[in-house]
Amino acid sequence: MSARLRAGLPAIALALGLLAAWELYVDLAGIGEQLLPAPHAVAQALWDSAGLLWHNFTVTAGEVLLGLALALSAGLALAVAIHLSPLLRRALYPLAVGSQAVPIPVVGVLLVFWWGFGIFPKLVVIALICFFPVVVATVDGLAAVDPEQPKLLRTLDASRWQAFRFAELPAALPAAISGARIALTIGVIGAFIAETTTPTSGPYPGLGREILSDVNFQTARAYAGSAILIVFAIACFYALSGAERKLAPWHTRARGETP
Amino acid sequence: MPGAPEQLLSLQSVGFAHPARRGAPVQALSEVSLHARTGELLAVVGPSGCGKSTLLELICALHTPDQGTITAPPAVLMPQRDLLLAWLSALDNVALPLRIAGLGRAQARARARELFGEVGLDGFQQAHPAELSGGMRQRVAFLRTLLCGKPLLCLDEPFGALDAITRAEMQEWLAATLARERRTVVLVTHDVEEAILLADRVAVLSPRPGRVVASVEVELERPRNRTDAALSALREHALGLLASEGQA
Known part of the structure; x- marks a missing residue:
């Protein structure tokens, strides 16, 4: 058994235990399938509607990944601007905080008016929901450079840009990745919100919209779709941890393994 | 002093106070006069908190x-702390001043590599700071200082954190x-033996404000x-x- 598989064993065991308890609960309590489908019913729905769910999933996965890419680039750019300019910090930070309280349906209509029924309005919604943790973590990471470091760099005649490029930026990378990890975990629910607030013209509207239309009469399929999203979020999270080992090996070495 | 060899470094009655966020500024140094000739090692010893680090920062023009x-x-x-960059190898840490001076990565590494063998660091080029002992890290930090190519080196308790x-x-x-690499050096330390072992002249500073x-x-x-x-x-x-100064 590989080391990685062994590391995942407790989580798999716990998930199986929870599924068993769920199955038992539905059986013993006699809960209707419209209210809470049993795991075996969800598995059945997953099997029966595999094609439909898969096509919708590819739509949603694309939205999540592109939306996160947009959130990361916007978040990093904002963080750098806030770090380098006290004026921009005072101007941008409160607005960035406020942006997190915007109820998405309010702007959904406007986004569709601007950019239509395609993928772009959804990416904007996901980015709006996800960019904030990237900004906060990266700003803190950029500021966390040893206070003596700038003195040393100045006597080495480093310009402001060089101090940023050689010291601050790499030092902030682990923090930026932590921010990305938080963004990623809310990215999937962000895609759900995006799909359900901005209509789509394509043949497959995405898992979010599919789940929403199934939840009342095809509850088992709604659960199957949700299960796919959950597994996707977990997979993305660990993919990013793997990327961190490549991007910031000094950090993972110093801290030990990620969760 | 007519006829004396030229002074590379000279401080005349220098005083400096750190601005305090609240209350009166803290006088760190007062009436400090020092000089060092080219190629000389000047050690500055004094009790903790007598403004030794401030003195070096003034010499490095980090304050006026x-x-x-x-x-x-x-x-x-x-x-005092080595401040090596954790994500760079020892070689790249040493090469940092050259990169800052505008050299390409390959050229900077080649110049840095030449130094490693000379100072007993061969084989550690690719090690990252976290893999080096305290002494090794100080060696790397010193090479970085050396490779900067400036005529005056200011060493702030370089071995203060090491075991005896x-x-x-x-x-x-x-x-x-x-x-081997003759430079003019100002070495700040609280270790009198270290000062006498290494220096051409030792300046003794009083407790704060240092003079x-x-x-x-x-x-x-x-x-x-x-x-x-x-x-x-x-x-x-x-x-x-x-x-005697401590009691006064």
Whole structure:
């Protein structure tokens, strides 16, 4: 058994235990399938509607990944601007905080008016929901450079840009990745919100919209779709941890393994 | 002083106070006069908190003195903690000043690599700082300082955080390295033995606000031996100066 598989064993065991308890609960309590489908019913729905769910999933996965890419680039750019300019910090930070309280349906209509029924309005919604943790973590990471470091760099005649490029930026990378990890975990629910607030013209509207239309009469399929999203979020999270080992090996070495 | 060799570094009645966020500024140095000739190693000893680090920062032009004048060539600081960049190999840390000076990665590495063999660091080029011992890290930090190419090196308690055995090793290493790569050095330390072992002249600073209370010429042959009677005598002399100042 590989080391990685062994590391995942407790989580798999716990998930199986929870599924068993769920199955038992539905059986013993006699809960209707419209209210809470049993795991075996969800598995059945997953099997029966595999094609439909898969096509919708590819739509949603694309939205999540592109939306996160947009959130990361916007978040990093904002963080750098806030770090380098006290004026921009005072101007941008409160607005960035406020942006997190915007109820998405309010702007959904406007986004569709601007950019239509395609993928772009959804990416904007996901980015709006996800960019904030990237900004906060990266700003803190950029500021966390040893206070003596700038003195040393100045006597080495480093310009402001060089101090940023050689010291601050790499030092902030682990923090930026932590921010990305938080963004990623809310990215999937962000895609759900995006799909359900901005209509789509394509043949497959995405898992979010599919789940929403199934939840009342095809509850088992709604659960199957949700299960796919959950597994996707977990997979993305660990993919990013793997990327961190490549991007910031000094950090993972110093801290030990990620969760 | 007519006829004296030219001073590379000279401080005349320098005073400096750190601005305080609240209340009166903290006077760190007052009426400090020092000088160092080209190729000389000047050690500055004094009790903790007497403004030794501030003195180096003034020489490196990181602050402007409140009183007095400083004539100094371009100087590079080696801070107390090594401040190596964790994500760079030892080689790239040493090459950092060259990268900052605008050299390409390959050229900078080639120049840095030449130094490694000379100073007993061969084989550690690719090691990252976290994999190096405290002494090794200080060696890498010193090479970085050296490769910067500035005429004046300001070393701030470079071996202060090391254990006694490693410190003794490093003092000999520094003496040997400087014998090969002659530079003008200001070495700040609270270790009187270290000062006398390495320096051409030792300036003794009073407690805060620091001022120079004595200047001791060390005219001992190199390489020096810490068990040498003349060295011990000088150390006792300097310690006496420090102690009398502490009581005053």
